[in-house]
Amino acid sequence: MKRQQIINGVIALVIGVLIFVTPFIFIGLTAVKSAAEASQLGLSWPSEWLFWDNLVAVIQARNYMLLLAYFNSTVITVGAISLLVISAAMIGYVIQRRPSKWNGFIYALILAGLMIPPAVVPTIWLIKELHLFKTLHGMILIQVAYGLSFSVLLFRSFIASIPRDLDEAAIIDGAKPWQVFFKVILPLLKPVTVTVILVQSVTIFNDFTNPLYYLPGKDNVTVQLTLYNFQSQFSSQMNLLFMNILLVTIPPLIMFIFFNKQIVKGMTAGAVKG
Amino acid sequence: MKSSRSYPYWFILPGGLVYLVLFLVPTVAAFWFSLTHWDLFETRFIGLENYYQFLREPFLITGVVNTVIFGVLTSIAKSVLGLLLAVLLTSGLLGQSFLRTLIFFPVLVSTIGVGIAFAEIMHPARGMLNIGLSYFGIQGPAWLIDPNLALFSVALVDIWKGVGLATLIYIAGLATISSDYYEAARIDGATKLQMFFRITVPLVRPATVTVVTLSLIGGLRSFDIIWAMTKGGPGFSSDVLASVIYKQYQAGFYGLSTAGNIILFALVAFIVIPLTYWFNRREVDL
Amino acid sequence: MATVRLKNIHKEFNGVKILKGIDLDVNDGEFCVFVGPSGCGKSTLLRIISGLEDATSGTIEIGGKDVTKSDPIDRGIAMVFQSYALYPHLTVRDNIGFGLSLAKRPKNEIRERVDAAAKMLQLESLLDRKPKDLSGGQRQRVAIGRAIVREPEVFLFDEPLSNLDAALRSKMRIELTELHATLNATMIYVTHDQIEAMTMADKIVVLNAGHIEQVGTPMELYHHPQTPFVAGFIGSPKMNLFEGAIAKEHNADLYGIRPEHLTLSPKEGKWKGVVKHIEQLGADAIVHIHVESLGMLVARADGEFSITAGSTIYATPQEGKEHLF
Amino acid sequence: MATVRLKNIHKEFNGVKILKGIDLDVNDGEFCVFVGPSGCGKSTLLRIISGLEDATSGTIEIGGKDVTKSDPIDRGIAMVFQSYALYPHLTVRDNIGFGLSLAKRPKNEIRERVDAAAKMLQLESLLDRKPKDLSGGQRQRVAIGRAIVREPEVFLFDEPLSNLDAALRSKMRIELTELHATLNATMIYVTHDQIEAMTMADKIVVLNAGHIEQVGTPMELYHHPQTPFVAGFIGSPKMNLFEGAIAKEHNADLYGIRPEHLTLSPKEGKWKGVVKHIEQLGADAIVHIHVESLGMLVARADGEFSITAGSTIYATPQEGKEHLF
Amino acid sequence: TELSILVDNSPDTVALTQALTSAYSKLNPDITFEIELRPGGGEGDNIVKTRLATGEMADVFLYNSGSLLQALRPSRTLEPINDLANFSNILSSFTSTVSDDKGNVYAVPIQTAMGGGIFYNKRVYEELGLKVPKTWQEFMENCAIIAEKSKSAPIAQTYRDTWTSQLLVLSDFFNVQAEKPNFATDYTNNKANFATTPAALRGFEKLQQVSEAGYFNDYYGAATYNDGLNMVATGKAAHYPMLTFAIPSIKLNTPDYIEDVGFFAQPGDDADKNGLTVWMPAGYYIPKESDQKEEAKAFLNYIATVDACDAITKAIGANGPYLIKGCTLPDNVYPAVKDMLPYFQEEGRTAPALEFLSPIKGPMLEQLTVEVGSGIRNAQSAAELYDQDVAKQARQLNLPNW
Numbered sequence A: 001m002k003r004q005q006i007i008n009g010v011i012a013l014v015i016g017v018l019i020f021v022t023p024f025i026f027i028g029l030t031a032v033k034s035a036a037e038a039s040q041l042g043l044s045w046p047s048e049w050l051f052w053d054n055l056v057a058v059i060q061a062r063n064y065m066l067l068l069a070y071f072n073s074t075v076i077t078v079g080a081i082s083l084l085v086i087s088a089a090m091i092g093y094v095i096q097r098r099p100s101k102w103n104g105f106i107y108a109l110i111l112a113g114l115m116i117p118p119a120v121v122p123t124i125w126l127i128k129e130l131h132l133f134k135t136l137h138g139m140i141l142i143q144v145a146y147g148l149s150f151s152v153l154l155f156r157s158f159i160a161s162i163p164r165d166l167d168e169a170a171i172i173d174g175a176k177p178w179q180v181f182f183k184v185i186l187p188l189l190k191p192v193t194v195t196v197i198l199v200q201s202v203t204i205f206n207d208f209t210n211p212l213y214y215l216p217g218k219d220n221v222t223v224q225l226t227l228y229n230f231q232s233q234f235s236s237q238m239n240l241l242f243m244n245i246l247l248v249t250i251p252p253l254i255m256f257i258f259f260n261k262q263i264v265k266g267m268t269a270g271a272v273k274g
Numbered sequence B: 001m002k003s004s005r006s007y008p009y010w011f012i013l014p015g016g017l018v019y020l021v022l023f024l025v026p027t028v029a030a031f032w033f034s035l036t037h038w039d040l041f042e043t044r045f046i047g048l049e050n051y052y053q054f055l056r057e058p059f060l061i062t063g064v065v066n067t068v069i070f071g072v073l074t075s076i077a078k079s080v081l082g083l084l085l086a087v088l089l090t091s092g093l094l095g096q097s098f099l100r101t102l103i104f105f106p107v108l109v110s111t112i113g114v115g116i117a118f119a120e121i122m123h124p125a126r127g128m129l130n131i132g133l134s135y136f137g138i139q140g141p142a143w144l145i146d147p148n149l150a151l152f153s154v155a156l157v158d159i160w161k162g163v164g165l166a167t168l169i170y171i172a173g174l175a176t177i178s179s180d181y182y183e184a185a186r187i188d189g190a191t192k193l194q195m196f197f198r199i200t201v202p203l204v205r206p207a208t209v210t211v212v213t214l215s216l217i218g219g220l221r222s223f224d225i226i227w228a229m230t231k232g233g234p235g236f237s238s239d240v241l242a243s244v245i246y247k248q249y250q251a252g253f254y255g256l257s258t259a260g261n262i263i264l265f266a267l268v269a270f271i272v273i274p275l276t277y278w279f280n281r282r283e284v285d286l
Numbered sequence C, D: 001m002a003t004v005r006l007k008n009i010h011k012e013f014n015g016v017k018i019l020k021g022i023d024l025d026v027n028d029g030e031f032c033v034f035v036g037p038s039g040c041g042k043s044t045l046l047r048i049i050s051g052l053e054d055a056t057s058g059t060i061e062i063g064g065k066d067v068t069k070s071d072p073i074d075r076g077i078a079m080v081f082q083s084y085a086l087y088p089h090l091t092v093r094d095n096i097g098f099g100l101s102l103a104k105r106p107k108n109e110i111r112e113r114v115d116a117a118a119k120m121l122q123l124e125s126l127l128d129r130k131p132k133d134l135s136g137g138q139r140q141r142v143a144i145g146r147a148i149v150r151e152p153e154v155f156l157f158d159e160p161l162s163n164l165d166a167a168l169r170s171k172m173r174i175e176l177t178e179l180h181a182t183l184n185a186t187m188i189y190v191t192h193d194q195i196e197a198m199t200m201a202d203k204i205v206v207l208n209a210g211h212i213e214q215v216g217t218p219m220e221l222y223h224h225p226q227t228p229f230v231a232g233f234i235g236s237p238k239m240n241l242f243e244g245a246i247a248k249e250h251n252a253d254l255y256g257i258r259p260e261h262l263t264l265s266p267k268e269g270k271w272k273g274v275v276k277h278i279e280q281l282g283a284d285a286i287v288h289i290h291v292e293s294l295g296m297l298v299a300r301a302d303g304e305f306s307i308t309a310g311s312t313i314y315a316t317p318q319e320g321k322e323h324l325f
Numbered sequence E: 001t002e003l004s005i006l007v008d009n010s011p012d013t014v015a016l017t018q019a020l021t022s023a024y025s026k027l028n029p030d031i032t033f034e035i036e037l038r039p040g041g042g043e044g045d046n047i048v049k050t051r052l053a054t055g056e057m058a059d060v061f062l063y064n065s066g067s068l069l070q071a072l073r074p075s076r077t078l079e080p081i082n083d084l085a086n087f088s089n090i091l092s093s094f095t096s097t098v099s100d101d102k103g104n105v106y107a108v109p110i111q112t113a114m115g116g117g118i119f120y121n122k123r124v125y126e127e128l129g130l131k132v133p134k135t136w137q138e139f140m141e142n143c144a145i146i147a148e149k150s151k152s153a154p155i156a157q158t159y160r161d162t163w164t165s166q167l168l169v170l171s172d173f174f175n176v177q178a179e180k181p182n183f184a185t186d187y188t189n190n191k192a193n194f195a196t197t198p199a200a201l202r203g204f205e206k207l208q209q210v211s212e213a214g215y216f217n218d219y220y221g222a223a224t225y226n227d228g229l230n231m232v233a234t235g236k237a238a239h240y241p242m243l244t245f246a247i248p249s250i251k252l253n254t255p256d257y258i259e260d261v262g263f264f265a266q267p268g269d270d271a272d273k274n275g276l277t278v279w280m281p282a283g284y285y286i287p288k289e290s291d292q293k294e295e296a297k298a299f300l301n302y303i304a305t306v307d308a309c310d311a312i313t314k315a316i317g318a319n320g321p322y323l324i325k326g327c328t329l330p331d332n333v334y335p336a337v338k339d340m341l342p343y344f345q346e347e348g349r350t351a352p353a354l355e356f357l358s359p360i361k362g363p364m365l366e367q368l369t370v371e372v373g374s375g376i377r378n379a380q381s382a383a384e385l386y387d388q389d390v391a392k393q394a395r396q397l398n399l400p401n402w
């Protein structure tokens, strides 16, 4: 029985790995092929390993556009994430903790952000008026606006799992509302915060439509736009495209590996008796 | 509790303001455009004409049915699989961290890449999926080509791509459950299975609410993965509302597609709002 | 000046009346103890005084100022929670020093005051631990430490010693009494421990089902309980209370006599009964006697008292010690 | 058959030794009480017996079977947690009935048994509430209810009555003693309450800093403490312990005399001292006396005893009551 | 000064834009360029429209000629280029597709005209002794022989890239026009449509016919455009209906086989009326709001020269006839290009595709042709649905008579 379990476990694991890994083997192999071979797709072994050539070709493409894109995307991502985490956690905190007749309305507005696609053209008119068009900080604010609903939703439901007694203890200890939030609540929200950081930074880093509309201009390229260098409607350089896909996936991947370990179990253990 | 002062509304202000200005205001403006004939350059008020036109779309019924199937199917699958994976990946398994990364990786990869890769993997003849199945003596179907199957094949890929996100949220949710409850349950004589259903499932509820809400809304509005893999095809067989709308948008029918978006919004709201209402009513506070 | 004055406090939870009109004055520097059965509303009242909970109606004054609508922070209070409510992400040191650091006190002052509190609470060796790595009693002590370092004008303690052993508890009793004397702060203290109530209180408030049964010094309550409830609640083992013939005899509805006011004799006395059960506590013994005319009678005897269950015994109430209601 | 036998149990947390070799036999149907200072390892030991915590070394047998590696389910135990650990998503009824419903007992049986437990714990009116809407003492009672409905062979109680008032507490003492008698289950009980320990225990285990100081019946521990620690720990107020001249006089390192074994007299006696402080408990009074040759001496006097602080008093140890170490 | 220039991201356009801009900068050292990329297809169209509508367009941008242009409201948003010095160099076959009803012309062509027809594998034809068909009948006979006698699939179809499915319908327009010369006008005026005009319906029918005959490659539903090019180049398929702009891709993917690929126009039912449906290339446009109009015009003026053509040829090769007077092709063009040129050299053997004659093109066509090709729907029903789709488009464009 025990032996059987182990065998079953291993089999399940192997299948799991297969399911999640094979597509990447495909992407990886395509990324090192020659253009001609890559155009045939398929999971064949490359006859020639062009890892380095393709890598260099991707990085050098259009005047090292990828490096600039890394920079821009990083600035946007970091800026937007910092604002997002704090403002979303604050909103989630208030609407979870403070029951009032407004909550239903606020909550509906937040859900609307997930349900309604952004209106591009009015937004452009608006941000031109605000002098935010074609600026990185404008892009950051837009990403905050678009990511807010998701983040608030996540925070809101998790704040419910932090005992209110802790807010009360802090209030008695003389904490002002913002101190209660920043010194007690936010640290305890670490697992959610990490989740929001991960998910939103992936979304923002990989965003492609929004920079396309709100952040035009050669100096403003973001990483997903670099994919356009190799992919078009009628013909694509699959090898370079996939190499590029791999390259733009690396920063979020590193983020994930780093932050994944920060999701710690049992943050609130030992807080209250009850 | 004096909530007014301990939980002041100005906390909502910073984010709320950005949201109001950059999202809500343009959205309200967009509503006006749904009542016009709009080619981006000129608008002409035509009342509800666009709505009428949209509701007459030849493949609208297929689109609505597909939308609901796709949304419900993927969100259920992501929630269930996500929870199971999260439990597995917090159980101290060997290589747990690696496996987490593996499962999250698809979330990171651009939809374009995933679309191309899976179109190839699901190729009826040379695709790895069918080759793999043939080892087990199974003749794999024509995943993306069979009009009856295409939507489900895309849903499968969407689940594959999205389950990492659900898993991550669930992992965060599991992290907030105090081990006290598991200890109490062990003493009360709960088996692993009972602990899962009677402690984990109810206490991970905040995560479930989030995962279900997000993936349902995401699924009902889902579009890029469908577009990347089938463009709604073959023919119209995997068209969903969002892809119908996108096609109209691409064709330059801006007013019409805005009206479509509002109809899609209504559909999503119709399904999601009662659900969240029900969820919130049953929220457990500590 | 830190008097606490409650006027006609009412509190409802979801329509259930929990507090039904509490009027109370606690004087400046007084040590006031709340006692009462579990669930009678002691914690709720404390939370209302602290400002964590709003009263449904009524007013609260602290130091002569109406604070009914004030924030906790403006009331100059510290509180030990019954549930501890420790900050799980902070070490013991930071838990205790949290209030001081919020008040932006200098680092070394905080360190000193935390160290002093930790010493008093025997927590020195645990200062770098997180709450989850502490025992129940240690957590409770951290909760106490958090309140006392802040030296406010009013202290609110909600069963602060319930998880401590007798030795530590009597030490803490003395420490808190001293603290009270030094700071001259007003203290409101909830406890279930008769000894704590009797020894520490200047004034005891007996709560029952949301209203005040009696307010008085410990000895007033012990010697002159105004209601049968107080009579039964103060003193352990509790007072013997009888209706019927014996009460009639004294022209009352209820006749009460404390176990310690019964003289036991194997030979003669007022009431004859059979020993049903003896609890030996070392210093004393609690004797449960069945008396035909009364029912069960509890008497307290010397620890040396040796008699076996089943034997016949006589009990005599001491003159003038009976309570009549 | 549910004996509990611990053999050489050691436990470390992060390299800190918490339990240092515990050997203990608890007989079938015995009521065994653990006492000891806060943080000495009582809860840890209970958790090791329950199987929630693994011992670093040593073996545990329950009912003659080695269960060192077994799951809690397979040990036939129920436990009341010091921290309660109530399920926040379940009502009181469902919290109490949880174990039974896991065991797939019929609905009406569960209902009956929960109702019976709720009655005993005075929780009937709260059965539909969630834990967060309960008072501290009510939560504790729910935690007790959860353990007792399951009627296992071994009960583990971790300070189950600490948040209850005296009246309810003595009621619960009796209820638990009766439960013990009816079920004939083995009970292991942690408490800080001397009265609970003395009245309920068949056997008291005194723990100190991770090892057992003494095991014995309540009276053995009271009358014949084997170590100064036990002497000081059992009995309240604690025994007076003196080194120096008086100990020498008796050819010992330490001379001990319990407060209740001192006879006080305003006129004459062995030791002359000054009354520093009197704690009036009603039935008794605790008198703190400063004696030149000894230091502080605590004596217990009758409640009637009236003397004011500052007056001179004489204390005489009762013959044969001294303890020598 | 720096001119910004927005082009789509296909490798060819990028390459030739780079070639043209650097050639121009060499001549005018004070002008530099910033090239911005956008996606192609409908997404790209939207970006162009959005940026024009919000006044954020680059100084020069690449856009289609023909029906799609009208959606930009050219007379409102674009700068006419009739006053360029080299304006007269541009062939009128092109200018007519980039002008408004007042005769203003808005674009200068880059690249060459292309034909829509059928690529075929010369080696297969040789081996089986087949002749280039002049009628649909002959074409079907060839296919039958190929199906029977060789391992090659008679016709490659590649429906993973849905747009490729439209070719048999779109390339048939020369034949429609030959039979019904007024079709385009009537169609625009809602007087004729596909379902009820037998000549127009033929395109759908041809697709249905080859599909029913089973002439397609295996798993054509999962094949890509690149697969199609590879198949016809290597002989795995004998024919691939496609536009000639595919020639550079064939060169890139299968350089060894480029000489095996030939091209012919989609045959009609009458051997005497055999000709090619022609697509006009995209052109460079200047937005009205540009504040560097003069510099931009000077650049466009340069594009309309033989020098520019040569720069293009050098960058991506010559893939068809140029639309600038005087531009010539080198002698060593690929066989497929060579096959295409005769159609242009004889009068009456080319016709522009319908989208250059009428502003309406229904967006659903590619899905419908996939359905017909996959046997999900018959030609008649597809044509009817397409007519509905066209009606919607016409109403959106606010055309009279709809």
Ligand SMILES: Nc1ncnc2c1ncn2[C@@H]1O[C@H](COP(=O)(O)OP(=O)(O)OP(=O)(O)O)[C@@H](O)[C@H]1O
Binding pocket: C132, C133, C134, C135, C136, C137, C138, C163, D013, D014, D018, D036, D037, D038, D039, D040, D041, D042, D043, D044, D045, D082
């Ligand atoms: N997870 C842990 N990590 C490190 N030390 C721990 C941990 N849990 C408990 N301890 C320490 O082990 C010791 C024994 O703890 P335990 O909870 O058994 O004490 P206890 O006797 O039950 O005390 P109390 O009467 O206060 O409940 C304490 O000093 C405590 O600080």
Ligand SMILES: Nc1ncnc2c1ncn2[C@@H]1O[C@H](COP(=O)(O)OP(=O)(O)OP(=O)(O)O)[C@@H](O)[C@H]1O
Binding pocket: C013, C014, C018, C036, C037, C038, C039, C040, C041, C042, C043, C044, C045, C082, D132, D133, D134, D135, D136, D137, D138, D163
């Ligand atoms: N949030 C709530 N909703 C409903 N009822 C509540 C709530 N909080 C407390 N109660 C009820 O109010 C009553 C008083 O509670 P409180 O906590 O003040 O009791 P307590 O006197 O402190 O008891 P204990 O000695 O057990 O701590 C209890 O019966 C309790 O069940």
Ligand SMILES: [Mg+2]
Binding pocket: C042, C043, C044, C082, C158, D135, D136, D137
């Ligand atoms: Mg309480």
Ligand SMILES: [Mg+2]
Binding pocket: C135, C136, C137, D042, D043, D044, D082, D158
């Ligand atoms: Mg403990």
